[in-house]
Amino acid sequence: MNNFDLRRYRAMLKREVLEHPTLFFGAPVLEALLIVLILAWLQTFVPLEEKRLAVEYMAVLFNGLSPTDMAPIFMLLAIPFVASLYISAIVYLTNSLYQDRRDTSVLFWQSMPVSNLQTVLSKIVTIGVVVPLIYMGTLAIMYCIGAIWLTVMGLSYEVEVAGLGYMFMAALTSLALVYLSTVVASLWLLPTVGWLLLFSAFAKRTPLLWAIGAFILLGLIEGFVFNTQYLANWVESRSDPSGYLILSFGSVFDRLFTYDMLFGIAVGSILITGAVYMRRFID
């Protein structure tokens, strides 16, 4: 890959982010702001002595502990953000190959020397790699604000704050684990990604309804014709976080190289190929 190719891919990713500022920046920033404001408001009801005890307790609890070992605890804090990331991903993927057909700007994008495969891949990389980075960046800023706040409080209460440093490091380490989990989840959920992209490229309107409706229809057909529910069971097994959750850095490869993961990637790739083919001719 030469410099021009790199510049091209960067521009394609930038274009995706620029198109959805509310979804990719607005949602996590608003969420973080709400959490900070709510916590700031709630702490006004806590008596000074209890606040001092809480800060001291945290500083003592984490002092000297390995951030990597403690990181999984802090992953819980990211749950609301991951939930909103998933909602953003569904909205983004269902519109990503539909919106430009609706407003006819697809003619402009197609007039550029960018292949349909590159276009579709840029959508997947955006939601699987770039957007989680934005979310984790927002969380990191939120953690920094929290750390500064706790440190100032600790210093004003004359508490030994070194332990807060360990806590902050554990929180930041948890973000790396959450990020890896979301990247691995985008591979684990590649069949869903492919399914949404397929209907985004196919539907003349309401692609999300098409995607959900077609899936329910397939499930019903399976039930009536074969009297089985493999499809529903498979979806249930894909919803299990144990398929993609990374609780330690060493478990990344264990998650990536499983039969279920590779089978899902294969199914997802077939659906994505379908989306690329649908994108070929815009009529």
Next chain:
Amino acid sequence: MNAIVEARALRKTFGDFQVLNNIDLNIPLGSITGLIGPNGAGKTTTLKALIGLCDVDGELTVAGRDPRESRHKLMEDVCFIADVGILPKWLRVNQIIDYVEAVHPRFDRSKAEKFLATTDIPAKKRIKELSKGMVTQLHLALVMAIDVKLLVLDEPTLGLDIIYRKEFYDRLLNDYFDGERTIIISTHQVEEIETLLSQLIFINRGEIVLDSQMSELADHYAEVVVDTANLAQADALQPIHKRKLLGKYAYTYEGVAKDKLQELGEVLVPSVSDLFVAKLKEERNEQL
């Protein structure tokens, strides 16, 4: 002369509707070709087929490639402007320039900026905040800064006022066309482009009804303003069209010797719009 577009027996159907019916095209390098036809004639489908946005049957080569197989490679040599609505409205002017610069290997940013400096388009404005005319100017600025062999224009000035339309074609001819590039234009506003054209193609109901070099039109077609006394004689020469003109009749002929026509009245070269009407009515009469 080498052809940049060669098509043999192009066919396209939408359900039972035959949009393109065995179309042959041969568009030479360095020409400005007008693709003229009424609504639903198949113009846009033909142009989309040329740039690989529409699947068609038949043989098709554009700039040495089959558009159906490698659209993105072809678009390094071909630019396309459809009507004014196709630029993404959520991008800012400077952002769309950044994007094209990053993805198109033949884009010259300084040329685009030089062009835009002659307009009132602010660099930081979103495209949705620009007027229709400004969006067209912006698209033209982008396209003129790309060094390609073929420019395809599908109704590029649709919905624009006369000032923007005139400026569009003036800039295209004076600042872009260099005799080596090829331009294909599809438009309803025939009068505005007929002086630019070197080749003329009429399309109707998915079929080519005329394909001629502009320089050869005068050899094959003639319009005669006939006095009422000569009407019977004029009818006998089988005009393809006739219309009333200030108390006289204007007859359009195809392939009739000039000396025979001169006996009827003043012989003129028909305008493209008159010829267009004549050919379409002739075709309609043949079908009745």
